[in-house]
Amino acid sequence: MTLDYFFVLIFFLSLIFLILRLWTRNSKKYTRSKDKDPASVLMVAGSGGHTREILSLATTLGKHYSPRYYIVAETDSVSEAKIHYCEKQRGGDDVPQEYQIFTIPRSREVKQSYLTSILTTCRASLSSFPLVFKLQPDVILCNGPGTCIPICFAGLLLKWFSVKDTYIVYVESFCRVTSMSLSGKLLYRFVDAFFVQWPELAEKYPGAKYMGPVVS
Amino acid sequence: MGKTIFVTVGTTQFDSLIKKITSEEALETLAALGYSQLTAQIGRGEYEPSESTSRTNGHPAVSVSWFRLKASIEDDIAASDLVVSHAGAGSVMDCLGLGKPVLVVVNEELMGNHQTELAHKLAKDGHLHFCGVKDLVVSLKSLDWSCLTPFPPGEPAKVARFLDSALGFV
Incomplete structure (x- = not known):
């Protein structure tokens, strides 16, 4: 009987500890130097339009976001070429441009059925988790290809286990006007900042930030 | 020198569009509208259009x-x-960014087809026209391009500024 009480006590103590941890982390305010303390950022390029959108965002990030890690699907050589092209355009800065491209298996090919998608998503997760744990980025930036689901959850694990306070930003794709993508629905409640680009979607998801279209 | 029409399917495959736009019927329509050159970006499509110049009734060929x-x-x-x-x-976005008139052709074969959302919205707001593969030729003949208005570019710098302040960069 006393043992039961003991466990209940332990349970509540750890709960209080966890709440305190989360609370103090959220309320902490600090400043960061652009020169001395750059932030590493991991960006998930999907294919086609997703890549275009993420690169549109990437090119406006200052040089204090370094190194920049890009994740592309294995079968997507076009996205890789686009990333190299955009990174070259950045040139002109004095510091050497630090970026790296990693490939992981696709979660879903266009036109693939939902059932086999589950299997391929598992395969994609297996290679994205170790990658995120290894890189431990300061920021994860993504815009909704299936690949970003395991990447973001790996980032959440880093946070929950207090390994790294990774800031996760999700920008719902420009093509989502009235309905949220599956990735968006899954990640909406968990990420640190969630952007939508159309007022129709902002109305349905009041927790999302809306500042008009943010990709060009 | 006639006008140029560019057809793009991105990184996907959209054979039915490529077949339709390079069909005799479509090429004749384009010739009648004053087009002399058609360039198609066919992505991963299986259908490869023949590079021959079409024959038309009276108009210079496309x-x-x-x-x-x-x-x-x-x-x-x-x-x-x-x-x-x-x-x-x-x-x-590439087309709107460059201020070109766009006819979006919706691929009905794609799963979940959320892509239509954007085409619908942008068409409703008067920035482009859209149609299905079936009514492509009719649309080319009948659409009014002068009523389209430019779409202002998005502002990715807003996200960068937000991130700067969220991370405490000063």
């Missing part, structure tokens, strides 16, 4: 050329008078 993928199709869009595009957001 010459057809195609390629699969390029790092950037910006030059092709810039050089064209009209773009026929799949509904992919990237291609649509």
